[in-house]
Amino acid sequence: NAGVTQTPKFRVLKTGQSMTLLCAQDMNHEYMYWYRQDPGMGLRLIHYSVGEGTTAKGEVPDGYNVSRLKKQNFLLGLESAAPSQTSVYFCASSHNLDENTEAFFGQGTRLTVV
Amino acid sequence: GEDVEQSLFLSVREGDSSVINCTYTDSSSTYLYWYKQEPGAGLQLLTYIFSNMDMKQDQRLTVLLNKKDKHLSLRIADTQTGDSAIYFCAESRGSSNTGKLIFGQGTTLQVKP
Numbered sequence: 001n002a003g004v005t006q007t008p009k010f011r012v013l014k015t016g017q018s019m020t021l022l023c024a025q026d027m028n029h030e031y032m033y034w035y036r037q038d039p040g041m042g043l044r045l046i047h048y049s050v051g052e053g054t055t056a057k058g059e060v061p062d063g064y065n066v067s068r069l070k071k072q073n074f075l076l077g078l079e080s081a082a083p084s085q086t087s088v089y090f091c092a093s094s095h096n097l098d099e100n101t102e103a104f105f106g107q108g109t110r111l112t113v114v
Numbered sequence: 115g116e117d118v119e120q121s122l123f124l125s126v127r128e129g130d131s132s133v134i135n136c137t138y139t140d141s142s143s144t145y146l147y148w149y150k151q152e153p154g155a156g157l158q159l160l161t162y163i164f165s166n167m168d169m170k171q172d173q174r175l176t177v178l179l180n181k182k183d184k185h186l187s188l189r190i191a192d193t194q195t196g197d198s199a200i201y202f203c204a205e206s207r208g209s210s211n212t213g214k215l216i217f218g219q220g221t222t223l224q225v226k227p
Contacts, residue, residue: 033215040122042202042219058214090156103215105156
């Protein structure tokens with residue numbers, strides 16, 4: 001049981017390049033989230049999904065797109081990377097929010113845009 | 115607004131109690147959580163409290179909830195150097211088809227020997 005797996009763990013991009021971060025969970029969770037973590041700002045929600053085929057915007061969605069084609073995967077895309085997107089990205093998943101449910105986090109992806 | 119607010123830094127001596135505070139905004143939040151993040155790692159759930167409770171104790175951890183003031187606190191008794199980490203409070207917002215998990219900025223706890 002791997003939990004939540006993020007790939008890649010590290011990446012350096014040039015401004016304007018594109019990339020996709022992959023999040024995979026094997027717990028059959030309905031909810032999945034993408035956060036970015038920046039010093040002094042904590043975790044900010046980028047996009048989230050409440051089920052396969054659905055996505056919704058979080059607090060800081062601009063410059064990112066997501067897709068949830070399969071229940072176990074949640075992809076975060078950067079179409080044209082900017083230095084402001086240098087951050088540590090965390091994916092998380094949970095069952096639902098109606099009952100107490102723990103969110104499980106991946107180990108993070110450290111992205112640097114130069 | 116959307117904000118879940120925490121103080122950014124707390125320093126205590128080993129053996130003392132630590133109290134980390136958090137304020138939230140959504141009175142309809144069902145559950146409130148405390149997560150711990152150690153250096154270079156993801157977040158791990160420490161404890162949680164249901165919104166109709168005032169207090170929850172779990173070994174060295176005590177969670178207090180004041181719904182009227184929308185204030186949540188985490189007390190760590192007999193703080194150890196291994197407790198040094200960033201602590202995040204989080205609230206669950208919305209229903210099962212629109213909900214999301216919102217985090218505070220995180221409080222860095224420094225434990226001095």
